[in-house]
Amino acid sequence: MVRRVSDTGDGQRRSTIREVADRAGVSIATVSRIMSGDYPASPATRKRVMRAVEELDYVANAHARALAGTSAKSIAIVLNSVVSPHYAHVAQGVEAQTAAEGRLCLIGTTGGDPERELAMVKFMREQHTEAVILVGNVVADEKYHRRMGRYAHALAAVGSRLVLCGRPPLGPDVPAVVVEYDNAGGAFAATSHLLSAGHERVLCLGSRPGYTTADGRVAGYRQALAAHRVPHDPALEVEGKMEWHEGYRMMKERLATGAHDFTAVFALNDLVAGGAVRALAEAGLRVPDDVSIVGFDDLQPSLDLDLTTVHMSHEEIGRTAVRLALEHGVRGGTPPHVVLGTHLVIRSSVRPRSAS
Amino acid sequence: MVRRVSDTGDGQRRSTIREVADRAGVSIATVSRIMSGDYPASPATRKRVMRAVEELDYVANAHARALAGTSAKSIAIVLNSVVSPHYAHVAQGVEAQTAAEGRLCLIGTTGGDPERELAMVKFMREQHTEAVILVGNVVADEKYHRRMGRYAHALAAVGSRLVLCGRPPLGPDVPAVVVEYDNAGGAFAATSHLLSAGHERVLCLGSRPGYTTADGRVAGYRQALAAHRVPHDPALEVEGKMEWHEGYRMMKERLATGAHDFTAVFALNDLVAGGAVRALAEAGLRVPDDVSIVGFDDLQPSLDLDLTTVHMSHEEIGRTAVRLALEHGVRGGTPPHVVLGTHLVIRSSVRPRSAS
């Protein structure tokens, strides 16, 4: 019997339970039981084992433990990127709740690439995570739908323990917990706030057909226009990604090509608002004196900009995702679908039109 | 022989390699070999196995695989929180490089609690991660030193594969890779920029004795004063955490209690700068007309504020940490210690004193 050397590949020799047992002069069963909590061992035995553990600096192998049944539970979160403030907060929420539930949190990023997302999900499945939380919107274009088949197949295998965070269901045959936030409602409130202040030409910055988050917010914008009986001018909807530089670009181009044909701006998120504000400033336009603006997210930028914006509890989304995944895991049944609300935070970036 | 049911606890029945083998009419060895890449199997056998894998939706158990030797490599990152932009970028860098090296990234947060940090390190050890990257500064107070013993013990066990990111060494007996950034150098450049513009009363916002990052930046601030032969006034150093609200508070209190006895501000990071700018604005003071300000980090806020600031490549830090950990793992020897440079980014938040 050749015993392979237990080399973990990192040059570290780890002591095993057998070595602890030998040193303590007991069987491995005894060591295992003593390690895993309250077992009625004689004080003498217990002390001997503990000393051996101490001396050998023994740490149980999580893989072996998982294989033997007592798996160290873990939950995976897969997102585009962790630098975007929104995602960062969601990740924070997931991590916090995961820790609170005594689980480990695995994280993987995809850069928005569906291919990498698929690979990640497979990887997480191999790790036997209890749940995979997918966050971030995915473009619902043709390519996406073509790959849907494979997605659905791979994801259905983890069954209901799949959680979709702020993104559309993958298909009717793929059961999944869904946690959304009320994009349309928030956008409605934001736009209404501007309209109520007398603004009628409201620029909508950052639309991006096919991206569900953007679509939801644009929908809310339009609903608000309709509710206030303000005509909808498609030319006021500007396409762009929800990033600072895009906000800057969109406003820059708007000011360069067209006339200053708006008095207010609804930015699809705070980053876009920030970029837009800078572009306005460079054109000599002031907020809120010359232009009113409302953002979305209530993240860091809104403090610096003193921006009126739509507040979401980003961490709450992450926490809820974990909680629902776990609850649903024990309860079963049809997976829950939760929509988290938003509310408007008034700061100083909006001024009534009559007063301007 | 009673075969326990392979229940992973999540209600999902996962198919095993044995089931695949049975269905394909081959042995498990063949399945294993075919799954793990290029093995000279007959096309017929290969096809049969692949079909069985497909039908059963077989995914190998990562734990079993790890136990058997071919471990799925992983790297752990432990940090205070992922919402702080700096940490988020570092985490992003770690994640990116980890993925590039074909590893999985485990993430854990501690909330700055040394106790939780210790628990995390232990957890990561159990997971047999190749390296544990510790990022974020830890207060070097008495309590910390008291616990040092246990830290050192637990951490030394992962040996040189411990990476310290922007934090002080744990002790002379604990070998670790260290990746730092030049806080003092950056602060020196920032402060010098203000001094060269003719400012002599430069407020330093966010000092916090014992916290190495803050200490480094304050040191650079003082060195710059000395180099420019400007007297150092301790009253100009204001203590506070490196957060937006703290920056706001510090400036608010300064303006409330004392006179406006400074013409420039060196904020220890961009968040603090943002809070300070808001407080100044509320007092009717403009940047840069009335007060010049320089930040540190060159993160999102500096775009909104058009802030002159010290640029660091936050992601680079994370990437470097992973790269060094892996390189050092194969090379051995004394662990490397790398210091990454910074440079000043000029925007519009500083104006020469003579012109104001």
Added chain:
DNA sequence: TGTGTTTCAGGAAACGGTTACAGGATCAGT
């Protein structure tokens, strides 16, 4: 002292893979 109960500890199977070793076919060369 005999017997029934605890109390504590060990032996061994099982978890799901990988891989060294061995062996049966198939095939080419003589």
Added chain:
DNA sequence: ACTGATCCTGTAACCGTTTCCTGAAACACA
């Protein structure tokens, strides 16, 4: 037809735990 070499596949040991089942010692009680 015999011998080797070549190909492919199966058997079984092993990774490091947990835990069921069994058994010996110690104890209580009649």
